[in-house]
Each structure stands twice: as structure tokens, then as C-alpha cells.
Amino acid sequence: MLKQAISRSSRAVFSASRTIAQRPSLRPKFSPIPSTSLRAGLLPSIRWYSEQTESAAKKEDEGPTSQVEAKDGEATSAPSDVEAELKKKLEAKEKEVIEWKDKYLRSVADFRNLQDRTQRDMKSARDFAIQKFAKDLVDSVDNLDRALIMGKEKIQATTEDNKNDDLHNFYEGVKMTETNMLQTLQKHGLERFDPEGEKFNPNEHEATFMTPMPDKEDNTVFHVQQKGFKLNGRVLRAAKVGVVKSQ
Incomplete structure (x- = not known):
């Protein structure tokens, strides 16, 4: 009985060792990450472009904006010219109004003087x-x-x-x-x-x-x-x- 038990246990140990030898080596569940991959993940990705492409992009970006600014400048200069012309016309009209007012006042004064002189002459003629x-x-x-x-x-x-x-x-x-x-x-x-x-x-x-x-x-x-x-x-x-x- 004893011999059978010992033989059985030795067989079990021998079979277990064979199975372990035949199995592939298992890696740990969390394997260390290489330093190169860590730096690549932490550092931002840097892209390099040629100067020609940047200047072309700048020109493309500046082209529409410069056109818009030119259009805005033309739009602002156009109203300023119109306002200046309107101001000149308004000043001319104001001068004309002042001249006509002066002529009107002078004519009224002359007419009143004529009335007074006529009344004096009539009174003098009667007297x-x-x-x-x-x-x-x-x-x-x-x-x-x-x-x-x-x-x-x-x-x-x-x-x-x-x-x-x-x-x-x-x-x-x-x-x-x-x-x-x-x-x-x-x-x-x-x-x-x-x-x-x-x-x-x-x-x-x-x-x-x-x-x-x-x-x-x-x-x-x-x-x-x-x-x-x-x-x-x-x-x-x-x-x-x-x-x-x-x-």
C-alpha cells in the first residue's frame, strides 16, 4: 500500500513538472512600457513644414484679408468724399441764404425809408x-x-x-x-x-x-x-x- 501511494505521488509530480515545462512562459499582466513609447505619448507631436509652404499659406491667408481691407478702405473713403461734397454744398447754400437774407433786410429797410420819406414829403406838401x-x-x-x-x-x-x-x-x-x-x-x-x-x-x-x-x-x-x-x-x-x- 505504501509503495503504491509513493509511486502515485511521484507520477503526479513528474506529470506536473512536464506540464509546466511544456507551457509557454506567462508574462505578467502589466508589462512595463518602453521609455521611447512613453516620451512619444507625453510629448506633443511636432510636425515640421517647409518655408515655402508656410509663405504660400501666409499669402493665401493674407490675400482675402487684404482684399477685404482694401474694400473697407474704399468704402470708408467713398462716404468721406460724399460727406465733404455735401458739406461744401451746405456751406454754399448757407452763404446764399445769408446773402438773400441781407438783401431782404436791406430791401425792407429801403422800403420803410421810402414810406417814411413819402409821408414826410406828403406832410411837407400839405403844410x-x-x-x-x-x-x-x-x-x-x-x-x-x-x-x-x-x-x-x-x-x-x-x-x-x-x-x-x-x-x-x-x-x-x-x-x-x-x-x-x-x-x-x-x-x-x-x-x-x-x-x-x-x-x-x-x-x-x-x-x-x-x-x-x-x-x-x-x-x-x-x-x-x-x-x-x-x-x-x-x-x-x-x-x-x-x-x-x-x-
Whole structure:
């Protein structure tokens, strides 16, 4: 029994050793990776290209962009030219508007001046329409004034015993006639003025003579030879007067 057991165990060991010898050698489950393959996996892949291909690629890339930039430049320059032209036209129109406005204002001012001048001329024509007639009429008024002066002297020369009623009545009638005539002339703008005792005014007075007088102020009218007349404020005839002269 013992011999059989030992023989069996030896056979089993011998068969096991043969099977192990016949089997291929098994590698471990995780085998080490070569260093070359590890470096290739970790480092990025580097590709090398020729300079000709890069320059060609750059030209190809720059070609469309340069064309687009050129088109953009042309597009931007075109609106700027249009804007400049429009600005020039606008400035020209503004200058034209200013010129026309100035002409309009000048024409309006000229028209208003013409209106004012026409109104003044019409008023002057109405006010001085009777100027020639008034000049001829003042001589008659002067004659009435002279008659009154002479009549007043005659009346003063008479006494109460030698009183002349006809002369007094004639004087009163002439005086009334002169008063009515002066009132009528005054309605039409013709007025008579007597400058006696006033300062000499060369615009209204005409000095016929000058004499020194100690009791009178210098350059004062002390005698009226002929009274003056004004037509609507304008001197129609200057008064002829005598003026005091300084010693």
C-alpha cells in the first residue's frame, strides 16, 4: 500500500513538472512600457513644414484679408468724399441764404425809408402848399400893421377937447380886420411873431443895425422894423430888428 501511494505521488509530480515545462512562459499582466513609447505619448507631436509652404499659406491667408481691407478702405473713403461734397454744398447754400437774407433786410429797410420819406414829403406838401400864397399875403398884413401904428400915433396926439371920433372908429375897424385876418392865417399854420426884448437869434431875426445902449443887455433886440412870420414852425420871413451892441 505504501509503495503504491509513493509511486502515485511521484507520477503526479513528474506529470506536473512536464506540464509546466511544456507551457509557454506567462508574462505578467502589466508589462512595463518602453521609455521611447512613453516620451512619444507625453510629448506633443511636432510636425515640421517647409518655408515655402508656410509663405504660400501666409499669402493665401493674407490675400482675402487684404482684399477685404482694401474694400473697407474704399468704402470708408467713398462716404468721406460724399460727406465733404455735401458739406461744401451746405456751406454754399448757407452763404446764399445769408446773402438773400441781407438783401431782404436791406430791401425792407429801403422800403420803410421810402414810406417814411413819402409821408414826410406828403406832410411837407400839405403844410407848405400855401407858402407862396402866404408870402404874398404877409405884405397886406404889414400894410394893416403900418396903418394901425400911424392911427395909434394920431390918436395919442389928439387931446380930449380935440378928440376925433371918426379916426378912433377907423382905428378900431382896422384893428378888428387885422385880428380876424391873423386868426384865419393861424388856422392854416401862418403866425406872426414880434421879437422885441428877446435875444437875437440869427435863424429868426435879421439885424438891420446895431447900436450901444447902456440900459439894455448886450445882443438884445430893442427895435422891430418889420415883424416876422412862421409857417407851421418854419420861418417864412425873418424879422428885421435893431440889436444892442456892447460898448
